[in-house]
Amino acid sequence: MAGSVKAAFCSASSRVTTGVLQNLPELRFIVTSSVGVDHIDLHECKRRGVKVANAGSIFSEDVADAAVGLLIDVLRRISAANRFVKAGLWHENGGYPLGHKLGGKRVGIIGMGSIGLDVAKRLNAFGCIISYTSRNEKPHVKFPFCPNIQELAAKSEILVICCALTDQTRHMIDKSVMLALGRDGIIVNIARGAIVNEKDLVECLLQQEIAGVGLDVFENEPNVPEELLELDNVVMTPHHAVMTEQSLRDLYELVVRNLDAFFSNKPLMFEVTRV
Amino acid sequence: MENIDVLITTPVNPYLEQELDKRFNLIRLWNYPQKQEFFKNHSDSIRGVVNNPWHPADREFIDSLPALEIVSSYSVGLDHVDLGYCKGKGVKVTNTPDVLTEDVADLAIGLMLTTLRGISECDRYVRSGLWKKGDFKLTTKFSGKKVGIIGLGRIGTAIAKRAEAFNCPISYYSRSEKPESNYKYFPSVVELASHCDILVVACPLTEQTRHIVNREVLDALGPKGFLINIGRGPHVDEPELVAALVEGRIAGAGLDVFENEPHVPEELFGLDNVVLLPHVGSGTVETRNAMADLVIGNLEAHFSKKPLLTPVV
Numbered sequence: 123m124a125g126s127v128k129a130a131f132c133s134a135s136s137r138v139t140t141g142v143l144q145n146l147p148e149l150r151f152i153v154t155s156s157v158g159v160d161h162i163d164l165h166e167c168k169r170r171g172v173k174v175a176n177a178g179s180i181f182s183e184d185v186a187d188a189a190v191g192l193l194i195d196v197l198r199r200i201s202a203a204n205r206f207v208k209a210g211l212w213h214e215n216g217g218y219p220l221g222h223k224l225g226g227k228r229v230g231i232i233g234m235g236s237i238g239l240d241v242a243k244r245l246n247a248f249g250c251i252i253s254y255t256s257r258n259e260k261p262h263v264k265f266p267f268c269p270n271i272q273e274l275a276a277k278s279e280i281l282v283i284c285c286a287l288t289d290q291t292r293h294m295i296d297k298s299v300m301l302a303l304g305r306d307g308i309i310v311n312i313a314r315g316a317i318v319n320e321k322d323l324v325e326c327l328l329q330q331e332i333a334g335v336g337l338d339v340f341e342n343e344p345n346v347p348e349e350l351l352e353l354d355n356v357v358m359t360p361h362h363a364v365m366t367e368q369s370l371r372d373l374y375e376l377v378v379r380n381l382d383a384f385f386s387n388k389p390l391m392f393e394v395t396r397v
Numbered sequence: 398m399e400n401i402d403v404l405i406t407t408p409v410n411p412y413l414e415q416e417l418d419k420r421f422n423l424i425r426l427w428n429y430p431q432k433q434e435f436f437k438n439h440s441d442s443i444r445g446v447v448n449n450p451w452h453p454a455d456r457e458f459i460d461s462l463p464a465l466e467i468v469s470s471y472s473v474g475l476d477h478v479d480l481g482y483c484k485g486k487g488v489k490v491t492n493t494p495d496v497l498t499e500d501v502a503d504l505a506i507g508l509m510l511t512t513l514r515g516i517s518e519c520d521r522y523v524r525s526g527l528w529k530k531g532d533f534k535l536t537t538k539f540s541g542k543k544v545g546i547i548g549l550g551r552i553g554t555a556i557a558k559r560a561e562a563f564n565c566p567i568s569y570y571s572r573s574e575k576p577e578s579n580y581k582y583f584p585s586v587v588e589l590a591s592h593c594d595i596l597v598v599a600c601p602l603t604e605q606t607r608h609i610v611n612r613e614v615l616d617a618l619g620p621k622g623f624l625i626n627i628g629r630g631p632h633v634d635e636p637e638l639v640a641a642l643v644e645g646r647i648a649g650a651g652l653d654v655f656e657n658e659p660h661v662p663e664e665l666f667g668l669d670n671v672v673l674l675p676h677v678g679s680g681t682v683e684t685r686n687a688m689a690d691l692v693i694g695n696l697e698a699h700f701s702k703k704p705l706l707t708p709v710v
Contacts, residue, residue, distance in 0.1 A: 183540040187563065191510030191539075198681070200507050200674065201517040207673040208666045212659040215451040216409050218675045223683040225499040247562035248503060344528040351524050359519035360528040366514070366538040 129153070129384055131377060138162040143170055151384045153377055157181055157237075157364075158314060160287040164397045175380050178392025179236035180372045181364040186240030188363035189282050189312045192336025193245075195357045196308055197222045202354045222306075222333075225249035230278035232271065232295075233285025233313065234260050241282050253277065256285070271295070275302035280310070287314035297322040300332050307332045312363045315340040324349050327356065338363045398700050403445040404462075406452035409471055413689035417447065420697065426452075436461055445469065445696050450629075450676075451658070453477040459488060467699045469692045472679075473497055475709060476602035476629060483710050490710040491695040495551065496687040497679035502555035504678050505597055505627045508651030509544075509560075511672050512623055513537040513595075518669045537648070540564050545593030547586060547609060548600025548628070549575055556599055568593055571600075586610070590617035595625060602629035610634065615641045623649045627678050630656040639664050642671055653678050 127146050132138060134156035143149065143166055151173045152162065159176055167174050195201050198221040206212060229245050231238045231254040242252045242265055252265040255274045259267040268274040271294055275281060281303060285291055295309065296319040303309070309332065311318055320341045326332045327350070334355035340346050343361055350356045364370075376391060383390050403421040405414060417423045424443065429435035443462050448454055449471040456479055459465060467489040470478060475492055483490050511517055515536040522533045544560045546553045546569040557567045557580060568581040570589040575582070583589040586609055590596050596618055600606050610624065610633040618624065624647060626633055635656045641647045642665065649670030655661050658676055665671050679688065694706045 183564070184538055187510060187539045188514060188516075191507070191514050191516050194503060194507035195511055195516055195520075198504055198507055198677065200504075200511050200672065201520045203674045203677060204511075204517045204672050205521075207661055207675055210663070210666070212661065212675045215659055215676070216407065216449070217659075218677055218680065220680050220682045220685060221677065223500055223681040224503050244559075244562045247559045248506075249499060346523055346528070357516065357520050358523040359516060360523050360533050362514075362519050362533055362536070365533070365535050367535045368538040370535060 129381055131155070131381075132161075134158055134161050136161065138167070140166050143167070143172065151175070151381075151390075153380050153384075155373055155377065157185075158286060159394055160314065164394065168397050173384070173390065174394040175390045175392050176394050177364075177373055177376065180376055180392075181369050182236040182240045184366050184369045185237050185284075185312050185363040186244055188338055188359065189237075189241050189284070189310050189336075190244050192310050192312070192338065192357055192359065193280065193282070193308065194224060196310070196334040196336045196355065197224050199354070201357050226251070227280055228253070228278045229280045229282060230254065230268065230274040231265075232256075232274070232281060232283045232317075234263055235284065235286075237312070238282075238284035239263065241284055245282075250280070257290075271299055272302055275299045275307075278303060279306055280308045283309070283311045283313045283317055285313055285317065287316055291317050293317070293319040295319065295323075297326060297331075300326045303332060305331060305333060308334050308336070310336040312338045315343065320347060327353060398697070401444055401700055402439065402442040403447065403696065404439070404443045405447045407449055409449055410685050410689050412686055413447070413471065413692060416689060416693050417696075420693065421445070440464075445699070447471060447692055447696075448477070450474055450477050453479075454483070454490075455479050456482050459483065459486065467491070467696065469695045471688055471692055474602060474629060476631075478709075480710050488710075489699060489705060489708060491692070491705055491707050492709055493688040493691045494707055496691060497684050498551045498555050500681050500684045501552050501627055501678040502559055504653060504674075505552075505556045505599070505625055506559045506563075508625050508627070508653065508672055508674070509595055509597075509623070510539055512625070512649050512651040512670065513539045513542070515669065517672055541566075542594040543568065543592065545569065545583070545589040545596045546580075547571075547589065547596070547598050547632075549578060549580070550600065552627070553597075553599040554578075556597055565595075572605075586614050587617045590614045590622065591619070593618075594621065595623045597625040598628040598632045600628060600632070602631055607631050608634045610638070612637045612641075615647055618647050620646060621648050623647065623651070625651045627653045630654045630658065635662065642668055 129151040153175045229250045234254045234256040255268045336357045338359045406426045444466045469491045540563045544565045549569045549571045639662045651672040653674040
């Protein structure tokens with residue numbers, strides 16, 4: 123039966139390796155439910171003439187919303203304060219510790235695809251000063267480009283990670299970037315856990331080398347470093363940035379539309395052409 | 398000015414106290430648990446008061462300070478100051494507008510995101526180890542939702558500007574239509590509520606706006622609608638809100654203010670579609686210091702007979 127499969131649907135947790143492809147010799151199309159394609163051997167797919175399509179930009183708004191939500195939560199201590207009130211601890215007016223202002227903060231966005239652009243557009247409305255780094259400068263983007271991550275971190279108070287996980291970006295956010303960001307720095311990660319060196323992150327948080335983090339992704343999901351569970355300046359969500367009713371409905375429609383298109387030889391939406 | 402007696406009612410900000418100490422003879426009300434003793438020894442000399450929403454300047458208070466010339470409130474809201482009485486007695490009143498507009502608007506959007514996307518509940522889910530057992534449930538998308546704002550003043554406008562960046566269509570209710578704004582106007586709060594997904598309270602608290610969000614408005618908002626309150630607790634009929642939330646007649650709420658702070662209805666504690674904050678709208682280091690600077694600037698201006706920076710009365 124495997125010998126006759128022409129199209130496959132997978133999620134980000136199914137690795138599509140050479141071994142898998144070998145067992146599906148008639149396969150010509152893979153559609154993944156994620157934006158990330160780091161779980162698919164793109165090189166091998168290209169070699170075998172297997173087309174790949176991902177979720178493109180249908181999640182961008184939800185992911186950007188999650189990034190901004192995590193950022194405001196960390197800066198203004200929303201989840202921590204919610205816990206405080208619901209534990210019945212609010213007895214004194216004006217007693218709660220102060221947070222920090224978002225307006226005027228310098229934000230460095232890492233990766234300027236549709237998610238990075240949506241994040242930039244939102245944070246710009248809050249009065250943030252936006253810069254970005256990317257594999258290549260984007261001429262249509264009006265915000266200043268920074269050629270490397272170290273420089274971006276040094277001139278930012280907030281880093282928002284919106285790039286793909288590749289060999290180049292694995293552990294790109296490490297101790298040296300965190301130290302460049304500085305003691306008041308905040309990092310938000312809605313991309314992939316492995317872009318951040320998690321061990322360095324925990325160390326920097328415990329030593330107060332950075333001020334706080336908002337994380338939707340982790341190196342070894344669903345496991346989360348235990349040290350983070352005790353910290354009030356950390357907000358964590360369970361790889362949830364795309365998990366809204368609307369996004370999933372949009373995704374189902376996209377997958378069905380793409381499978382239809384493939385089988386009727388029509389153009390695909392969000393075909394992944396890079397390798 | 399070190400011989401001018403200024404009273405501060407509550408220990409809201411160490412920087413504010415420190416700066417007041419440098420300039421005036423600062424008297425801290427909380428050092429006098431026996432009110433009578435205080436009023437006996439100091440009331441005749443106090444010429445300035447620094448108060449806040451939790452320490453009203455009502456008739457009784459104003460009458461107890463016969464030498465009072467100025468009330469400088471550490472807030473933008475003034476529902477806790479009897480403005481008419483102050484005006485009648487020639488007592489000046491100042492507040493702290495503008496410096497806190499952005500923080501309050503940021504918090505309003507933060508509350509919308511945290512409430513609709515369940516960020517707080519997600520965080521709790523991860524901390525409790527439940528993620529190892531399965532995924533958290535689906536939440537509600539924020540971008541593109543219709544946002545209805547009660548009050549299109551400085552704060553309402555700042556909220557609108559931010560929500561627009563999320564592609565949210567904006568509508569509003571105000572005492573009168575604002576022809577210069579591009580947003581859709583509704584002549585009543587009930588109509589506004591029935592045409593939006595997220596209703597935000599952003600107007601001043603006055604006699605007319607007390608309980609402006611009542612049962613009828615909540616019914617119009619409906620089971621898919623969310624309420625966000627960054628105004629004042631009394632804007633909302635709190636028992637009606639609690640009932641609507643407990644019974645699932647509205648989808649959720651993000652609340653920074655309550656009718657009787659610091660008391661919060663306990664029925665709300667167990668609801669995961671409700672986010673509760675301890676009145677932190679302007680609660681950032683940067684903004685509280687800017688508010689303090691404005692309070693001090695106003696007092697200095699008054700006592701050097703210069704124009705007040707942000708007079709109300």
